[in-house]
Amino acid sequence: MTYLDQITSPTLLIDEKICRANMKRMADKASRHGLKLVPHWKTAQSHEIGNWAKEYGIKEVTASSIKMAEYLCGQGWENIHIAFPFNPLEIPRLNRLAKSQSISIQLINTVTTQKLVDGLTKKVGFFIEIDAGYGRTGVKNTDFELIDSILQTAKTSEHLFFKGFYLHAGHSYYMPDIPALYEQTRNALSDLKTRYRKEYPNLVTRTGDTPGCAVMEDFGDIDEMGPGNFVFYDLMQVELGGCERSDVAVCLAVPVVDINQERGEILVHGGGVHLAKDVLKNPDGSNNFGEVVYLNASGWTIPDSKDRSYLKSISQEHGVIKASKSLLETAKVGDLLGILPIHSCMTADAMGEYLSLDGKIIDHAEGCH
């Protein structure tokens, strides 16, 4: 009996060894650069994987919603940071959560800051989120007027305390020159530290994206790193150069339901509700919704690149694999195949739990968004 005997429908597998190696590598890197590693737990969303993380010196995590922070609460984390511009409708919920858990939040405007001043009943830390070019969210790194205004407003509350500046350089996912982006990030955070540390001597700066944290070696005077995806990695990160296929720690086991020799295609139960719909482009411009690996009793093996098979299309539940010659020759209806995901955070969120290679269910927050 192996874990494979437990699987009859799409199941997200986790290889604990690969996952631990990913965490150890990033923890070692953080330590080598004198940075504190505070991983973004939106990827793993798990108590059990959190316990593994603690073995590598990880003591704090980040959540992407208050619901996820509630799930992670009570697990011994020294602090949980909610890395999303705070939603003022959730102040009552934040007060409840902060009763039993050290929490920090993220601020980018004075309206929400004032609402917190008016409504907070418990002590809560905050980072100001900085935008140094990504353009999704955050205060522009040169908008000192807004930064000062948030800090002045916060100062009127005995419950809000300033922790520092948080920057997510998410454009590392689609802009090729990560070193140039990191220079921008380093300089923006360093300038802010210089400017504000007189008044806030304990302020820290944190930066967060996995591609940057994986490939960069110069973090300047940044204090903390907050990547998320690195615990699992995925094919998007492989494409960005931060990891190898063999570093991807999760794969979706899918049952083969039909084989079309004529078209060279294999139909599996595994679609958008399992993998989510993130997609990469193959060199020939066709879509790639995930790549096939071969499952065995102790995990999975990755085919040679000349023997690569991939999901050419997915709908809600269906996946159509463009199969290599050798896969077509050997695959049978009723087999299980593995799919390395394009975006593991979204796949894990869609699946809601993991199966370990020794057949144990590993928890994942349910619907924590």
Add this chain to the structure above:
Amino acid sequence: MTYLDQITSPTLLIDEKICRANMKRMADKASRHGLKLVPHWKTAQSHEIGNWAKEYGIKEVTASSIKMAEYLCGQGWENIHIAFPFNPLEIPRLNRLAKSQSISIQLINTVTTQKLVDGLTKKVGFFIEIDAGYGRTGVKNTDFELIDSILQTAKTSEHLFFKGFYLHAGHSYYMPDIPALYEQTRNALSDLKTRYRKEYPNLVTRTGDTPGCAVMEDFGDIDEMGPGNFVFYDLMQVELGGCERSDVAVCLAVPVVDINQERGEILVHGGGVHLAKDVLKNPDGSNNFGEVVYLNASGWTIPDSKDRSYLKSISQEHGVIKASKSLLETAKVGDLLGILPIHSCMTADAMGEYLSLDGKIIDHAEGCH
């Protein structure tokens, strides 16, 4: 107190009146054409919405996985059809389910048929899925050898009984000429009926896609229609011409967390984990991940087209709205906005429950994929 006072985080709203009108309209159309309406319940995945459907004469539904069929079981459905090429690993589960619920499945090859002959212990109906050009799955409509082989194999079991031919013309989602597709569908199913009804006088033919069922008026001798999305509709269906924006029965309520006047953008808590990542293209080629509607105590209103605001980008939890001038003038941090989804099936699956406009939670199967 209205339903709005209950919302502090992303919440999927359902307008029961719109949903009922959609079901009534399709039931009336089916009846006018002498068709039986067997909706695909992968869209709603709900007992409560199933109860509404029963008021319009709907007595059978379709599921897209055995897990979903298990959820829908025991709710008084005369039959539940699992419209996915049957996965032979789930035969034991099928036997358990078929003890208490009339079930039918879908077959496209002899391997799985033989495994069912060997493993079934309860009576189960089956459709043969036909591919008349979509190319995702199914037996080619002219591949009589394979159809005969499935039927011959099935005949050796006392538990398998043939119900008919099922065709999902899913290319109606991306090919503009729906009437031409429907001619193909009608002809394929009619030819098969003629060929096989001597031996199977009770066989029925069923076709399923919402765009086709919504716009077509000639169903030939097709017996049953099985659309799914029509219970909610969405912006993809609006684009395909099957409904109006005012027919969309669900919208995601999202909290406003920041407003960027300079860029004309509003940041909301609402991203890929809530809406899924389906996307349409605006006329100028930019992305549209959903459109803003204005919430009020009794539901929502749709802005004029000149006053349209839409989600220009989403990530895991963030949504960035490209806002109209009037929305920018009135929106405030802490407000709630509504987002009409691009693909309501995926959004409902991601959210896992609904809130009605009178403030009641409406069930949705959790993780039934």
